[in-house]
Amino acid sequence: MSQLEVGAPAPDWSLPDAEGNTVSLSDFQGRKLIMYFYPAAMTPGCTTEAGDFRDSLDTFTDEGYAVVGVSPDAPSKLAKFVDQESLTYPVLSDPEKKVLLAYGAYGEKNLYGKTITGVIRSTVVIDEKGVVVWAKHNVKATGHVAMLSKTLGLTPA
Template sequence: MAERLSGGDAAPDFTLPDSEGREVSLGDFRGRKVVVYFYPAASTPGCTKEACDFRDNIASLQGAGYDVVGISPDPLPKLVKFAEKESLNFPLLSDADHAVAEAYGAWGEKKNYGKTYEGLIRSTFVVDPDGKLALAQYNVRATGHVAKLRRDLGLDT
């Protein structure tokens, strides 16, 4: 399991395909603040709730200077369907080999119903304009996470 990151660490760079067929790099956001969130699987109840919360709050987040990017190990066709079905208004990136999740410490041992397995740990990172982590949160809850993130960022809810 990769080491977990903390505020002040350099954000690992990445280039991944998005649901619209473009390559998106962390470097594309240099000079801006970006929320990078990792979620386990598109179109599952928790991930849908979290994505829709970001969708519903995107205008206020962008108004406060934050872009949003969601990353999962899902293949691109699944991300395309998810983005279209839920009218998502931010990029969804495919990290099929979970290398980026590993670099962020968001891939590791999980337990569910008494079974232990390797998987994506729901996590959120805020990258500052210089490419450093302003915030690193692991094992976040899908429901209510965006409201908590807004409070942590000092934004009005």
């Protein structure tokens, strides 16, 4: 598994959202982007993290950031997740794990004392020019959004 280097160009991607519409990195050109990678919709940790991003979205957008979530879930499951959690930002489907791999968010990890292969909860921040300015892997679901806000120097809206 390779992890992204700060200062490197963000790997290009195009993925379907919960409605099956294609969303691409190029759609965010000229804007700052927060991409967070999570293992599975509608699980406790992922629901907490998604809700924290939803609840903090105004803080991010006020500072010019867009937010997208990426998981290996199918668009149909993501649609239920969006409805159930009233998510107001795109969640994207990467069942082939190509984007997850390119961003260092899929590989070996330790889960309850066992080494497994799976999604590594991660967040990557990309600037307006498509350059990685911050990347963190193995983040905790709870408190991660607050830590990210503090790291980016943002104050709640």
